[in-house]
Amino acid sequence: MTAAGAWHDRILTEFFDRNAADNPDETAIVAWSGETGTLTRHSYAQLAAMADQIALGLYAIGIRKGDIVSFQLHNCPEFLAIVIACIRIGAVTHPIMPILRHRELTFMLRLTESRVLIVPARFRGFDHAALAVDVAAAVPTLRHVFAIGGDGKASFANHFLDTSWGARFDRAEIFAAERPGPNDVMQLIFTSGTTGEPKGVMHTANTLFANVIPFAGMLALTKDDVGFSPTPIAHQLGYLFGVLTPLILGGTVVLQDVWQADIAAELTAQENVTYCMGATPFLNDLANYEMIDRIDTSRLRYFISGGAAIPSALVRRAQARIGCKVISIWGMTEVGAVTAVRPDDPDTKTCETDGTALAHSAVRIVDPAGNDMPRGEAGRLLTRGSSQFVGYFRRPELYSVEKDGWFDTGDLARMDADGYIRITGRSKDIIIRGGENIPVVEIESLLYEHPAVQVAAIVAMPDPRLGERACAFVQMKPDTNLTIEQMRDFLRARGVAPAYMPERLVLIDAMPMTPSGKIQKFVLRERAAALPS
Secondary structure, three states: OOOOOOOOOOOHHHHHHHHHHHOOOOEEEEEEEOOOOEEEEEEHHHHHHHHHHHHHHHHHOOOOOOOEEEEOOOOOHHHHHHHHHHHHOOOEEEEOOOOOOHHHHHHHHHHHOOOEEEEEOEEOOEEHHHHHHHHHHHOOOOOEEEEEOOOOOOEHHHHHOOOOHHHHOOHHHHHHHHOOOOOOEEEEEEOOOOOOOOOEEEEEHHHHHHHHHHHHHHOOOOOOOEEEEOOOOOOHHHHHHHHHHHHHHOOEEEEEOOOOHHHHHHHHHHOOOOEEEOOHHHHHHHHOOOOHHHOOOOOOOEEEEOOOOOOHHHHHHHHHHHOOEEEEEEEEOOOEEEEEOOOOOOHHHHHHOOOEEOOOEEEEEEOOOOOEOOOOOOEEEEEEEOOOOOOEOOOHHHOOOOHHHOEEEEEEEEEOOOOOEEEEEEHHHOEEEOOEEEOHHHHHHHHHOOOOEEEEEEEEEEEOOOEEEEEEEEEEOOOOOOOHHHHHHHHHOOOOOHHHOOOEEEEOOOOOEOOOOOEOHHHHHHHHHHOOO
């Protein structure tokens, strides 16, 4: 990988230190707090100083090279400073989604044997500091809990921003001694657990930068670009493009901690945002924001969206209403962003596909036996390449690859004649009605074209005769309604075969979502199975 130019053999601080030295007064972070309704700014010099203080504070409590630093934080400046600080002393960053609670935290922290956990004192009305104390009582190794915005000895500011660390420690000597290598584990991030117990995915600087550097190059991003991350940066999409990309480029990132479409639109205009990253629900909300046509988003060139297949109707609506190119990507925690739509791709590719493989990555569509499928036919999606993770933490038996290193993603897809893929579903989400596979993603995409549909998801429900039938769960737009007859008439008018029609319609107030914005179809399958026949 190094010989091929895929791995750069550099660590994060090499990029960051150059940018901080060259442009110390340039803005690194603009952070919107929905909790306080305030906007704060940090220059590269301020971010560097904060990161150094945190690094020495971690060193003071015994954190050394290879140790895991766990932090459950929303989108805030301290998040980026902690990432840089960990690299300073060779520690492994372990970001945790803020929405997770006692069960998930206890599982992760017991498995990792973390000794330190950093949380907000409160976020969105929830007492994270109290939760952290409860979790520490259940995790024997967890001896240090610090709360941002809290009081007393456990206060983040009281410990990490103590200016005496510089007098007590020789930072240059410590940073040199603990400096990690590009193939050391840099990040431990758990999968979202949509189908079962989450797994700890391990990445190095080489595997992470093999993803973000060519991606930034494809979009021609520079230090003059302003990124916007409303998606959680504790999730891989946000981490790659809301943390690593701006720090590598030396540009500015705008953070939003609590999603609100109106605030997002205003920040995009006010801060001259040029690229944004967010899961499908964020794109959907922004495209449907009633005031978006009155907001100046003229500098916004790209909206990078992934995490789930993006309905083609949503891509068209978003590009028309927001006025930017939607860069659909396919990826996963284990491999980052593998395929992407190109900036100069025609609308047929932009709206109807999930892109083609990025540099130093490859994808294949195979049948159950591992044979390549003909172009245009759906099968298992395999991938391999420079951004592939290096294992599951303490569960090596779960990391298996097929012949020649191909990794089974668990997704189903088809590939067109030009090598562009389209995700057709998850292998666990497939619906087989009377022996025939239903093209779930295609039918969902058609439902998104209905003027009353906000979000749609189709899952299997058991049937004693046919094995399975299709059940459509739909979240409606305000002041609208939909009957199953209207839904079926709508699909029939678009040429959908009778066998592919959903045979049940359930209207719900909100879709069950993972913290990263994916629809939890296993929850919907459970609801469908419990419906009266």
